[in-house]
Amino acid sequence: MAYVPVQCSACEAHHLQPVEPGAVPNCRSCGRPATVLPGATYSAADVDLFDRVDAAVRSDLRSARSGQRLAAELLRAASTSESPESILLRMLDDLPGLRFLLPALSVRPTGREHRSLLARSLGMLLTIVAARTRQLERTPTPLDVSA
């Protein structure tokens, strides 16, 4: 079964969950109905990766303005031939929590498996940053004022 990113509006969690086509998923954390987010579909093996990318965004992304900038940057980069490696390296300034992906960069030359992992990570990142940004837009934090 395909695993898709979902967002829970009750507890604001993001999860990668198996969802039947046309079905409304229930949040893995609190059990309430969740919304399927736009983006790619993944497999059960990607759940851990998704959770780690989500944890990085949750701890590092503090303002809707940063989120809008990063989402725009990811979208722009995805439309070019820029390598996943260089896109990731630029994201680290704003999202240092993504450093756990760096070991995938240390393999020289970067193998197909690692490139695929990085590409999936960036796809998840765009989905999660966009979703988190919408949450931040609804609940402005004091940091927004000073940003």
Ligand SMILES: [Zn+2]
């Ligand atoms: Zn929930």
